[in-house]
Amino acid sequence: MLKEFYLGKWQVFPSEQSVSNGKERIKLEPKAMDLLIVLARAEGEVVSREFIFEQVWKNQIIADHVLYNLIANLRKVLEDDPHHPQIIITVPKKGYRLLAQAESPLQQGNITDEKTDKPSWLKSALVLSVLVLVGVLSWRFYQTDKITLDSADIKTKNQSAPSIAVLPFDVFHSQVDTQYFADGLVEEIIHQLTVIPDLAVTARTSSFAFRDQGLDIQALAHKLNVNYLLEGSVRKDQNILRITVQLIKVEDSTHLWSKVFNVEEQEIFTLQQDISLAVVQSLAPEYTLQSSGRLRKHPELGDAYMHFLRGSAMAAKATPEYIQKALIEFEQAVALQPDYALAHIAIGMNKMVLYQYRLLAPEVARSSTQKAIDIALGVDQFMPVAFAAQGLLHINFGEFEQAEKAFLTALELDPKLALAHHNYGYLLWIQDNHSKALNHFNIALAHNPMSAITNFAVADSLFVKGQLSAALKQFQHCVALLPDYPACHLGLANLYRFTMQADKTLEHMDFARQQLPEKNIYMITADAVDYFHRGEYDAAWQKQEQVALVKGGGYLEHQLKSLIYLHNDELNIWLQELEFLAQQWPENSSLKMALGLNYYFSNDCARSLMHYESVISDDAYLRGKFNVMAWGISHLANMAFCYCQQGSEKEQQMLALLEAQINQYDLENFDTPGADLVKAKLLLLTNEPDLAKVYLESHPLQTWQLNWLVDKDPAIGFLTD
Template structure:
């Protein structure tokens, strides 16, 4: 179906908006919003109806989020909200399309998917930064409960068509390619190639691509392809293997139809390492051909770099995700070498900064020195490419977690979101800033949106659980932490599940979840077991940080001791945990006259005064 309105044409079949024959770039969500407004025209579309049509009836979208999405769409159209040409907003009610809409029949494209993709993909070097780390994002999400039930019904009854219909036959997951090299150390390359393919396919609007975090959660797991596809809610799976020996590559890829396990396409490529990006392009073209996808007229730009810098970048990403002190240090070295080879390689500068912030450094480098180097790397990235969203995200992280400058950090998160509104990790960053400054409703909404885009990121469930905990939604907090543990049993969720149980009065259950001295000192005190509580406390006084001791005394209701250890923390360190404002342990001291002066020292008083009175 083709709709014409004013000087614009919207082609639903080609997922394309044009002005006078030239493409107008829209994000996926902006396209859906515009489609909903066009199909409702000339009627007013209420806020609720718009949210239901674009995000689905079970998604929680705040007015601020809807307003931001509309602002993004208007900017893409070149529309002025004060004198609208295309979209008129009616305060408190909704939105309507201003121009008259004319309907045409859809035209058949004269270009094959191969021609469309080949003409726009640069046969050059691609980067992995937008698919890795914090900014991996899911292009395809359905309601987990409803669609899980549908998938189960389809499997039980053998109705594979029902599953395909619910998830769409243009959906795909890219599984991590198996490293078949003699050197196990080449695993970074096979993982990186898989992620680069995922990133490339995810940028084709007509394809629904499961996110990296979701797909890679099945790495080294013994699941049938049909089961993986069902869990990821996709109709197809791309898998393969990589053998790398010196400068020679042997890459095998195969596209599988999930409902019956049939191979739709497979190919083996024997090339030199310098041709790795041509292989990626060939595989992407083959997938598009096999799925009979009609492409947009514009393919996102692919960054170029030196092949050696690209390999070091992939290695750095691989090491960074392992999150050990040694791997972070090695990731720093890999990223440094990458930017030495190509000083204009923006993704490597941004990743280098992010790795410095989270503890990676070279030998002899202090924490403060690492932060200075992180800031320098961020500024290099931004000055080289002012439109690179991830660099602003990293700078926001630096403002908040290394300098405790919350406003500046939140401003950078917001700028990153304007540049890339479909990035789940940046959506979550807005929630992170909101949580740390006591705006719990906004934080919950943002993390729910992020999880709708990227449903299996442990970090999202942890922050959502922490926000529920701070806002008093204890059952929801417990559910979030349990979901986190089901996704990642060794994650930090095991350190927090006891908290909602404690606050709900389920003391034995809280103790059963964590048997550390920290928890024993708190829970045994609540149980009235003074000897056990004091024994655990004595151990903490010998070994724990001042902040941990302040938390223990806060939960135990000892106001003076709580302030004593908080003051000691500030006297002996310039640093403090960023979530001190929202820590439930300190609710016992909120009414004390020393609380607000303490927050003023930390630069948090203004946020405290904006929080709801019941906190």
């Protein structure tokens, strides 16, 4: 047993699972103490994340966010400010180490075991610590960004109806497979409960995020936004499982009931329904699982189910390496049970992820994923997740109508399927239907509040809609809730960039760079935008050139290059390239928008309108997108000016649309020079030059790095002469 030791002002008592600051003694969860001991034994050296997983969780496959949350809670107990840590230091892409020197109670020196002065495994820890581990991220953000988490900010559920989270069951058995077995049981209980009308059920991803966290009932319920919790434990004696389950009412922390089940392993699939039915009879007695739900089909004998559970645990880590390992497990499952529909869908979904990582060729990814989906639907033609997978496949290959049909089918079969809501939201987002996309993102978030990508999607949608206060709050919530998730840092950097907060932009960009690979496409794109807005146009161009064109390129790429050519007075060269690309990719709408924009800046209104009108019908395309106007660009204003030049009646229609677009934005508390430039154009076009001059001479616009656009814009030049 490890002896007592000090970390700064804290005395650590390993045998008693507690720490003391001299005034109070605080009990730690076993996993938190195990983690603290692993770090202390390393004597200030970096301990890799993988070594921590090996020592604290033994051979279990655990998702990374479980470690991140455990570190966060340990820091909270030790009063270790994550902005200026004095005890636990995050070493980006490597692991963690203790900054505070661990000392014995009576004298300075190394921490020792009772039997040996130095743990024999320390050498292997030091070897592992030099590995670059993508995803081990630094916990730090600006003091001004530090907020108090309030799940009420993102509530979309009807709180008059019961809501429940099923927590991961504790396992009192040394075999790793028992943990997988328990996790599988919990997942099936969650699935059973989701089919009950008017019962809001938290997704597995969110409820499992707090494994081994030691949070009290009220704190867990607050974070998960539920009013009931189901918790349990599993003990195994030979082939007999003893499963204890408690249903807790959060309001007063009372146990509504506690039940003990003693079953053999092969009876686990009926047990999950018995537990679910007991919950339903307590919360919604008018419903029964027999009439409103059905079991998902797993093989009841053999090893196929265990391969599926192991594969699911590996896939949850979401790195290419673990996804490839997960695929091996899923393939073994279907080899043993060829009609295992869920395993086939897992194969298809994870192959799509490898395709998104560019580790599978498009034709290979498509054929193998479609085959897996077809087999699953052949077994169960009413399988919601299979249709959600089909929708995701269609999105990846630009088949939007087929994708929408698949998602709507999935949601008809399972209206609570977060996977379908999120990806349908993404489909709507890329088609610029941001209001409807936000609705589906919010539904997905209500069922899965700890989802990193959905938290980002909600914040980003609010930003695109120009709801800057709400977007800032949601981005900050995402960073505080999931501090190691780079997308939310990039989103915050983008918002700060367009609202003239350079220091905060730099901080969050640097944070993201520490955690993302150098060749990550999102980081490269963010760097290109950042260089451009700092006036480093050559560096911005070089970064953008690292992003390969896909089917002619995307809107952001075309806009960035257009403005660089405009700044360098080389639009003629760029227009020739755009025309060539448009011939190659006639269906690429962003190329047409880019041509409309560039012909506008070239004072060729006839060609500008020709290209704009080929894309914009009933102002649907790009209407309301603040992230376009933030650059000082408005396609509606450009069109209005060109209609004015032609004496067209459409000028007033475009001006009305532009005014409505600006009025829907929430900009009062922010400096937004890009929007100010567009407002000035609107005022000039509506014969209010004095007010336009106020905007053009405003401090934010004068200090804006892109203020050269004022002199380049044909409408401003013409109307102010």
